Amino acid sequence: xxxxxxxxxxxxxxxxxxxxxxxxxxxxxxxxxxxxxxxxxxxxxxxxxxxxxxxxxxxxxxxxxxxxxxxxxxxxxxxxxxxxxxxxxxxxxxxxxxxxxxxxxxxxxxxxxxxxxxxxxxxxxxxxxxxxxxxxxxxxxxxxxxxxxxxxxxxxxxxxxxxxxxx
Amino acid sequence: xxxxxxxxxxxxxxxxxxxxxxxxxxxxxxxxxxxxxxxxxxxxxxxxxxxxxxxxxxxxxxxxxxxxxxxxxxxxxxxxxxxxxxxxxxxxxxxxxxxxxxxxxxxxxxxxxxxxxxxxxxxxxxxxxxxxxxxxxxxxxxxxxxxxxxxxxxxxxxxxxxxxxxxxxxxxxxxxxxxxxxxxxxxxxxxxxxxxxxxxxxxxxxxxxxxxxxxxxxxxxxxxxxxxxxxxxxxxxxxxxxxxxxxxxxxxxxxxxxxxxxxxxxxxxxxxxxxxxxxxxxxxxxxxxxxxxxxxxxxxxxxxxxxxxxxxxxxxxxxxxxxxxxxxxxxxxxxxxxxxxxxxxxxxxxxxxxxxxxxxxxxxxxxxxxxxxxxxxxxxxx
Numbered sequence: 001x002x003x004x005x006x007x008x009x010x011x012x013x014x015x016x017x018x019x020x021x022x023x024x025x026x027x028x029x030x031x032x033x034x035x036x037x038x039x040x041x042x043x044x045x046x047x048x049x050x051x052x053x054x055x056x057x058x059x060x061x062x063x064x065x066x067x068x069x070x071x072x073x074x075x076x077x078x079x080x081x082x083x084x085x086x087x088x089x090x091x092x093x094x095x096x097x098x099x100x101x102x103x104x105x106x107x108x109x110x111x112x113x114x115x116x117x118x119x120x121x122x123x124x125x126x127x128x129x130x131x132x133x134x135x136x137x138x139x140x141x142x143x144x145x146x147x148x149x150x151x152x153x154x155x156x157x158x159x160x161x162x163x164x165x166x167x
Numbered sequence: 168x169x170x171x172x173x174x175x176x177x178x179x180x181x182x183x184x185x186x187x188x189x190x191x192x193x194x195x196x197x198x199x200x201x202x203x204x205x206x207x208x209x210x211x212x213x214x215x216x217x218x219x220x221x222x223x224x225x226x227x228x229x230x231x232x233x234x235x236x237x238x239x240x241x242x243x244x245x246x247x248x249x250x251x252x253x254x255x256x257x258x259x260x261x262x263x264x265x266x267x268x269x270x271x272x273x274x275x276x277x278x279x280x281x282x283x284x285x286x287x288x289x290x291x292x293x294x295x296x297x298x299x300x301x302x303x304x305x306x307x308x309x310x311x312x313x314x315x316x317x318x319x320x321x322x323x324x325x326x327x328x329x330x331x332x333x334x335x336x337x338x339x340x341x342x343x344x345x346x347x348x349x350x351x352x353x354x355x356x357x358x359x360x361x362x363x364x365x366x367x368x369x370x371x372x373x374x375x376x377x378x379x380x381x382x383x384x385x386x387x388x389x390x391x392x393x394x395x396x397x398x399x400x401x402x403x404x405x406x407x408x409x410x411x412x413x414x415x416x417x418x419x420x421x422x423x424x425x426x427x428x429x430x431x432x433x434x435x436x437x438x439x440x441x442x443x444x445x446x447x448x449x450x451x452x453x454x455x456x457x458x459x460x461x462x463x464x465x466x467x468x469x470x471x472x473x474x475x476x477x478x479x480x481x482x483x484x485x486x487x488x489x490x491x492x493x494x495x496x497x498x499x500x501x502x503x504x505x506x507x508x509x510x511x512x513x514x515x516x517x518x519x520x521x522x523x524x525x526x527x528x529x530x531x532x533x534x535x536x537x538x539x540x541x542x543x544x545x546x547x548x549x
Contacts, residue, residue: 022250022482047377050485051511053496064496066483066511070377070391073398077483098380101519109214124207124548133215134507152176152189 003046003069003076010040024066026077034080035090038065042095045069046076049092052102054110056135061087063112082112091117109134126154172200177530179208185282186544188518190533197529202522206515209548217508222248222322222475225508230316232512233546236275238267239488241320244508246401247484247495248322252477257449260324261403266337266440267310267319269433273344274300275489275541276384276426283423283538284355287364291354299347302340309333324451326469334441341437348430356427365420369524369536372417379520383491383513384429385540388422390415395487406443409436422539476503490514490541510549514542 001009004018004025014033019026029037046067053064061082068075080089091114092099103114104123111132114120121127126146131138142158149155173196178189187208193201213232217225229244230237242264249256277300281293304314309330311319319326355361371379376389386393394411396404412428414421451469479501485494491513498507517540524540525533 022480024483048382049380050492051483051494051496051509053483053507053509055498055507064481064483066494066496070393096380097375097378097523098516098519101515102380105515122207124210126207133212134218138215152191 003041003044003072003074006044007037007041007076010044011037021064021077024075024077026064026079028079028081031080031082031089034078035092035094037078038092038095041067041076041078045071046074047071049096049098049102052099052106054106054112054134056110058084058136060084061110061112063089063106065092087111088113088115090115091120093117108132111135126156128154128156130156130158175530177533179205182286185538185542188542188544188547190521192530192533194530199525199528199530199533202525202533204518204521206518206544206547209544211549213549214508214510217505219504221473221503222477222505223471223473225505226321227316227318230318231545232510232549233488233490233493233514233543234315235278235543236271236489237315237317238264238271238320239486239493241317242268242402243484243486243488243493244495244497245320245322246486247482247497248477250484251480251482251497251499252322252475254323254452256324256452257447258403259445259447260450260452262440262444263325263329263450264320265403265407266437266444267307267317267325269436269440270303270306272433272489273430274303276430279489279538279541280351280355280423280426283535283541284361286534286538287361289355289358289361292351295347295351295354299340299344302343306333306337306340309336321451321469321471322475323471324449324469328448328450334444337437337441341434341441344430344434348427348434352427356424362420364531364535365423365539366416366418368419368528368532369539370416370418371520371524375523376417376520379523380516381491381520382516383487383489384412384425385422385491385517387411387413388425388539389417395485395492399485401486403440407436407439419535419539422541426541474503476501485511488513490543490546491517512546512549514540514544514546515549518542518547 002025004027007027008015008018014030014037016028046069048068050066050068055062063080065078106112107120108122108124145157146154173194175192179187189205191203229240232240277296281296284292308314311317373389373391376386392413397411409432412425414425477499479499481498483496485492493513494511496509497505500506524536
């Protein structure tokens with residue numbers, strides 16, 4: 001029995017299906033039960049949250065959490081499917097401090113909202129940036145201009161009026 | 168006595184931030200009350216570029232993530248693609264890959280330790296370190312023509328075979344390096360000022376380090392005995408004899424010592440690779456073969472088809488890069504371009520812990536703690 005099946009046996013109501021992510025066990029979780037399932041995974045030894053990946057499939061979003069257990073030396077992946085209109089899922093920051101930046105990055109680039117995150121702001125792109133670049137409908141042809149404002153924070157404008165050389 | 172709060176902006180352009188990281192510091196006198204890192208100044212949208220390039224075209228972009236150690240970046244992405252497409256790699260190619268990656272680990276740690284010492288005010292180490300790094304870069308140049316951005320590891324093998332004259336030069340380097348590491352230890356390890364700056368600074372216990380998602384030498388400095396090369400082995404690492412370097416203190420000094428010890432282990436690995444290098448000339452999967460190419464050291468180059476479509480699927484593949492766990496999450500939809508490339512970079516995840524690590528310390532200690540986490544901003548911002 002691999003880790004995904006073990007999780008299904010513990011939480012039969014929350015795990016929709018189990019399978020393989022090429023060679024790693026993976027469980028698809030109901031989106032409203034993610035925090036519960038992740039907490040259970042942590043209880044059975046999966047203490048390392050390796051990565052959070054958000055993928056835009058045009059009709060829905062997928063968020064994949066890759067875990068690893070230092071004690072068992074096993075991998076586990078959890079996946080949730082989110083509506084395209086309302087990509088929201090619970091945050092895991094209460095369980096892993098490392099989830100903080102990973103979730104902010106996923107919010108920044110893919111536009112997934114993590115409910116309950118203490119500081120859900122952009123991390124790689126400046127505040128005020130329009131759109132989420134890793135969405136498939138992101139407009140690559142629109143220019144956005146970034147300068148550093150008076151207090152050191154970034155200022156974004158769509159027309160470049162805040163650039164010194166354009167004045 | 169209460170003093171007024173002071174706001175200090177450290178970076179984005181500051182000699183000790185190794186690039187363009189910015190720390191917003193709220194200070195109480197000399198002590199840091201709150202540290203807020205601001206990153207993203209070097210964001211180039213590598214993951215978006217990944218969706219727009221073919222698998223082969225994306226390999227050079229991985230060089231630019233962690234530009235101090237580009238071979239492991241190449242390999243991590245190529246390993247993901249190989250797992251996805253089920254490509255077999257000949258043994259000689261794997262040996263060459265491990266050779267390049269371990270050499271790269273040594274020079275990564277040299278740069279890491281050198282710049283740490285320079286930030287602390289001791290300029291000798293970086294001068295010494297760059298002298299040895301130059302020799303290693305010349306070896307890379309012989310191998311693939313580039314010094315920092317290699318584009319050398321390809322799905323199925325490596326781009327070119329080892330040129331004549333490479334092995335003697337490598338042996339010379341290994342012999343020299345052994346003495347040099349002793350020199351470094353004599354220079355640094357016993358220095359009292361260095362001990363005062365490093366010991367009990369930026370302490371993190373094993374539980375918190377795991378909770379923050381730390382990996383690599385930083386995690387091993389906190390007493391977690393974990394190394395992907397040992398416990399989730401890939402390539403030829405199962406056949407090699409090496410030990411995982413662990414320290415239990417969890418402070419800056421422990422992380423520094425782990426890096427020193429890892430250099431010695433890498434030398435040990437390299438000697439085994441040199442001794443056991445297979446004599447066959449197979450450097451690429453038989454499926455793709457090699458083709459004549461002018462201008463390369465050996466006159467041939469690995470052939471790899473431009474139209475390459477791995478079967479639809481997704482894979483998360485990770486390796487032990489010099490800075491920690493480097494992972495690539497690649498989703499293929501059966502076309503020539505990846506549907507999604509997600510990069511799990513060690514620098515980004517290790518930097519997460521810096522606000523809690525430096526709380527209550529002084530600015531000079533922030534530099535020591537930040538230096539031992541060993542980030543490259545190209546890897547943080549992607």
